Amino acid sequence: MLTKNAAGVKARKRLCMTVNGRAVEIEIDIRESLLDVLRDRLQFTGVKQGCSVGECGACTVLLDGTPVNSCIYLATWAHGKAVVTIEGLAQDGKLTPVQEAFVDEGAIQCGFCTPGVVLSTTAMVDSGKCFTHDEVRRELSGHLCRCTGYQKIVDAAERALREADIAADEHPV
Amino acid sequence: MIGASSIRKEGRAKVLGTAIYTDDKFMPGALHGLTVRSEVPRGILRAIHFGEGIPWEEFTCVTAEDIPGTNLVASVVDDQPFLIGIGEEITHSQQAVLLLAHPDKFLVEKARRAVRLEIEELPAVLDIQSSLDLQPLIYGTNNLLKEIRIAKGDPDPIWAQAAHVIEGEYRTGAQEQMYIEPNAMLSVVEPRDGLLQVTVWGSLQCPYYVHGALRQLFGLPEKQVRVVAMEMGGAFGGKEDYPSVNGGHAALLAWKSGKPVRLIYDREEDLACTTKRHPSRTRLRTAFDAEGNLLALEADFILDGGAYATLSPVVLSRGAVHAASVYRCPHVRIHARAVATNTPPPGAFRGFGAPQSLFAMERHMDVCARKLGLDAVELRRKNFLHMGDTMATGQVIREDLDLAGLMDQALAAIGYRDKRAAFALTNPGDGPIKRGVGFSVFMHGCGFTGNGESHVASVAGVEGLADGTVAVLAASTEMGQGKNTVFAQIVAEALQLPVELVDTAPVDTDHVPNSGPTVASRSTMMVGRILEDAAIGFKLALVQQGFLVEPYTPESFQAAVVKAVATLGTLRCYGQYHRPPNIQWDDVTYQGDAYPTYSWACYAAEVAVDLDTFEVKVADFVAVQEVGRVVNPTLAAGQIEGGVAQGIGWGLWEEVTMQRGRMINNQMTNYIIPTSVDLPRIQVVFLENAHAGGPGGAKGIGELPMDGPAPAVVNALENALGALRLDEVPMTPDRLLERCEEVSHG
Numbered sequence: 001m002l003t004k005n006a007a008g009v010k011a012r013k014r015l016c017m018t019v020n021g022r023a024v025e026i027e028i029d030i031r032e033s034l035l036d037v038l039r040d041r042l043q044f045t046g047v048k049q050g051c052s053v054g055e056c057g058a059c060t061v062l063l064d065g066t067p068v069n070s071c072i073y074l075a076t077w078a079h080g081k082a083v084v085t086i087e088g089l090a091q092d093g094k095l096t097p098v099q100e101a102f103v104d105e106g107a108i109q110c111g112f113c114t115p116g117v118v119l120s121t122t123a124m125v126d127s128g129k130c131f132t133h134d135e136v137r138r139e140l141s142g143h144l145c146r147c148t149g150y151q152k153i154v155d156a157a158e159r160a161l162r163e164a165d166i167a168a169d170e171h172p173v
Numbered sequence: 174m175i176g177a178s179s180i181r182k183e184g185r186a187k188v189l190g191t192a193i194y195t196d197d198k199f200m201p202g203a204l205h206g207l208t209v210r211s212e213v214p215r216g217i218l219r220a221i222h223f224g225e226g227i228p229w230e231e232f233t234c235v236t237a238e239d240i241p242g243t244n245l246v247a248s249v250v251d252d253q254p255f256l257i258g259i260g261e262e263i264t265h266s267q268q269a270v271l272l273l274a275h276p277d278k279f280l281v282e283k284a285r286r287a288v289r290l291e292i293e294e295l296p297a298v299l300d301i302q303s304s305l306d307l308q309p310l311i312y313g314t315n316n317l318l319k320e321i322r323i324a325k326g327d328p329d330p331i332w333a334q335a336a337h338v339i340e341g342e343y344r345t346g347a348q349e350q351m352y353i354e355p356n357a358m359l360s361v362v363e364p365r366d367g368l369l370q371v372t373v374w375g376s377l378q379c380p381y382y383v384h385g386a387l388r389q390l391f392g393l394p395e396k397q398v399r400v401v402a403m404e405m406g407g408a409f410g411g412k413e414d415y416p417s418v419n420g421g422h423a424a425l426l427a428w429k430s431g432k433p434v435r436l437i438y439d440r441e442e443d444l445a446c447t448t449k450r451h452p453s454r455t456r457l458r459t460a461f462d463a464e465g466n467l468l469a470l471e472a473d474f475i476l477d478g479g480a481y482a483t484l485s486p487v488v489l490s491r492g493a494v495h496a497a498s499v500y501r502c503p504h505v506r507i508h509a510r511a512v513a514t515n516t517p518p519p520g521a522f523r524g525f526g527a528p529q530s531l532f533a534m535e536r537h538m539d540v541c542a543r544k545l546g547l548d549a550v551e552l553r554r555k556n557f558l559h560m561g562d563t564m565a566t567g568q569v570i571r572e573d574l575d576l577a578g579l580m581d582q583a584l585a586a587i588g589y590r591d592k593r594a595a596f597a598l599t600n601p602g603d604g605p606i607k608r609g610v611g612f613s614v615f616m617h618g619c620g621f622t623g624n625g626e627s628h629v630a631s632v633a634g635v636e637g638l639a640d641g642t643v644a645v646l647a648a649s650t651e652m653g654q655g656k657n658t659v660f661a662q663i664v665a666e667a668l669q670l671p672v673e674l675v676d677t678a679p680v681d682t683d684h685v686p687n688s689g690p691t692v693a694s695r696s697t698m699m700v701g702r703i704l705e706d707a708a709i710g711f712k713l714a715l716v717q718q719g720f721l722v723e724p725y726t727p728e729s730f731q732a733a734v735v736k737a738v739a740t741l742g743t744l745r746c747y748g749q750y751h752r753p754p755n756i757q758w759d760d761v762t763y764q765g766d767a768y769p770t771y772s773w774a775c776y777a778a779e780v781a782v783d784l785d786t787f788e789v790k791v792a793d794f795v796a797v798q799e800v801g802r803v804v805n806p807t808l809a810a811g812q813i814e815g816g817v818a819q820g821i822g823w824g825l826w827e828e829v830t831m832q833r834g835r836m837i838n839n840q841m842t843n844y845i846i847p848t849s850v851d852l853p854r855i856q857v858v859f860l861e862n863a864h865a866g867g868p869g870g871a872k873g874i875g876e877l878p879m880d881g882p883a884p885a886v887v888n889a890l891e892n893a894l895g896a897l898r899l900d901e902v903p904m905t906p907d908r909l910l911e912r913c914e915e916v917s918h919g
């Protein structure tokens with residue numbers, strides 16, 4: 001493996017972050033994106049690569065709770081931060097309400113956009129805010145899906161938001 | 174089970190992130206492969222220069238000279254080499270010349286840029302007309318990849334007698350499938366028991382196509398080649414024929430290096446070099462009597478087939494058969510040609526030639542209605558096919574077809590009459606927004622055209638497993654359309670079991686038979702029917718051998734399977750396609766039953782055009798279709814919604830811009846597909862009508878929704894803006910502005 005970059009300069013660095021709640025410490029090449037590190041080094045292959053230039057949203061992960069395109073986010077920038085990938089949502093095999101809504105509503109076809117859309121929807125639900133139909137469509141517009149025409153994705157997101165809303169009403173914090 | 178919205182079988186794995194797509198497969202020590210391509214559209218390759226500053230000795234390099242077997246991709250016509258050798262002719266700008274592999278993916282990219290190809294350029298053919306004019310001759314003796322003629326009656330004497338003769342020319346552009354997972358292959362080639370064993374795992378629709386291509390490439394017998402279809406991130410036809418090429422490339426690198434090789438395209442490469450929808454030009458000539466009855470139709474249908482035949486002959490065939498569309502016409506002449514150009518070969522894309530010829534016909538019907546002074550609804554109503562009518566190929570409609578009813582339902586759902594009346598009042602106002610509503614009526618032939626099914630003679634089966642559950646054995650692939658779920662439902666229904674007890678076996682050519690390619694909306698109807706037979710045979714075998722007594726419960730069935738497997742070892746039962754006796758087709762004359770049956774539809778669209786920006790918004794969309802019995806309503810609606818989205822994209826936004834035979838907008842930033850804010854809610858209506866062909870009466874569904882949106886949207890544009898030359902898709906803002914200016918400048 002290369003330890004020097006194209007200019008012949010040592011290009012390695014230690015990166016500490018948490019991924020799905022577990023501390024990770026790893027030596028990386030500074031040219032690597034967060035996507036490269038998550039997929040190639042840590043085997044979080046649920047993070048998908050559809051374009052590598054920040055256009056499709058397939059590589060979305062949550063970084064301190066906020067969705068980011070990991071393909072255009074250098075891994076070194078994640079130092080000290082908390083990363084959540086699709087693998088980090090379900091606990092002990094139990095799907096989250098967002099994941100359940102996606103399965104039940106038929107919002108998944110090929111599934112390649114799914115991890116990203118599910119994480120963005122999770123961030124919307126976790127924000128505790130209310131979203132109108134148009135806002136939901138806008139929030140998700142950074143995710144390209146070629147299979148579904150978005151209808152069932154929007155349905156699933158709205159259902160997850162609705163259910164979270166009801167749950168919040170029932171158990172006010 | 175059939176008719177229930179069973180939950181997608183692999184949905185859980187997909188939502189957990191545990192579904193394994195090709196690039197996700199763990200393969201330590203795999204090299205990264207890359208392809209070096211020519212950048213000129215035509216020329217002779219003189220030399221390959223390996224530039225300085227690259228440790229070439231660390232690389233695996235493959236050129237045409239290394240190929241152990243035949244350097245031709247197995248396809249309909251074997252005319253496309255895997256790699257171009259020194260002294261050979263380059264025929265398009267993305268032609269593969271050299272393959273590279275190295276453990277460091279950054280370095281392999283740098284190496285690609287250090288390679289210089291010495292090419293003696295030749296004049297190239299870059300469009301349909303230059304190809305027809307033989308300027309210059311680039312393929313065979315006439316630049317034709319395929320030519321088809323379909324004749325019914327004799328239109329010639331009609332032109333002079335008819336009250337009206339109306340002509341039109343229509344064009345459609347290339348379209349990218351834009352599956353979100355780019356093309357991906359992983360290969361290992363290693364000796365096993367002293368024999369070379371080639372294995373490819375990939376994102377591919379048709380494992381046995383790739384299997385055949387690898388056998389020819391390496392000159393190996395069946396047993397020494399294995400192809401495994403991984404989870405697939407979309408395909409839409411884009412992974413039908415191309416995987417034979419990149420699957421071969423990955424295997425060549427793995428074979429030469431002796432290491433596993435990943436060949437994963439990045440988006441730019443995928444867009445620039447893989448297959449697209451064929452661009453088309455259709456000239457139509459129609460004769461009507463004074464009442465608007467269609468008397469004669471002549472269609473000159475041309476597809477730009479690119480540099481090699483690939484699937485063009487079959488795409489052309491489907492386009493030609495659909496050219497006369499849903500109308501009764503006594504005299505028809507269809508002349509269809511796929512012409513060669515020096516562009517990367519197009520291939521399969523949902524619809525497969527039909528969207529092109531149907532766009533022309535459905536636009537033309539609106540143009541004819543205007544010229545005849547008739548209502549577009551009434552002109553169609555007068556001319557629809559009915560039971561007993563014959564289509565252009567002589568095929569007799571044997572089903573009780575009610576296209577008028579279908580059309581009326583779609584128009585009522587979108588509020589066609591009221592909206593037309595309202596827009597007629599509001600559009601003349603000063604505001605920049607003009608509204609319109611339009612529709613299209615169309616059909617899609619289910620399964621392969623003509624004798625395709627007989628040639629493939631698909632086999633599929635079911636297997637009893639040790640835990641008493643049942644596995645479906647078929648090479649049909651899951652690309653998101655729902656094959657895993659639908660097959661399980663069909664087998665579960667045949668065996669009277671809950672769907673949870675049936676699942677599909679991994680698609681691996683070592684394990685599943687050739688159920689044919691996963692294309693042509695054929696899996697549910699054709700393979701599903703074979704599976705139904707296989708399942709019933711399986712049950713009978715259990716009964717005859719005394720393991721099972723009827724009637725049975727799911728528990729007793731499961732117990733019987735457990736016992737049978739324990740006693741007999743493997744327990745499999747296969748079925749095979751047999752042509753129904755009433756289906757006849759002649760490949761030479763193009764006469765007969767082009768398809769065993771058709772799905773029928775009417776789509777209606779409402780648009781709002783902003784005359785300040787020429788942007789078009791689709792405000793409402795209704796899709797009404799008759800697809801026989803719907804096996805899984807949720808999955809079926811998902812197919813329609815997704816197909817409509819792609820159809821609207823093709824109609825309005827998705828433009829492939831070519832320069833010197835090369836796609837120059839090969840990025841997601843400048844090749845625009847619809848996002849969640851660009852589409853309206855799509856109302857999907859299924860009219861059921863049990864047909865004997867498929868399992869439980871199912872017909873094909875996957876491609877149908879690609880055919881109707883573009884003409885419906887463009888017809889709506891005419892309603893919004895009046896008579897313009899709306900003869901082409903995509904009708905981008907630029908193009909629409911140009912058409913409006915034509916009118917204002919007279």
Ligand code: FES
Nearest residue numbers: 050052054057071
């Ligand atoms: S892969 Fe990151 S946005 Fe497409």
Ligand code: FES
Nearest residue numbers: 110113145146147
């Ligand atoms: S489900 Fe295939 S891209 Fe969204």
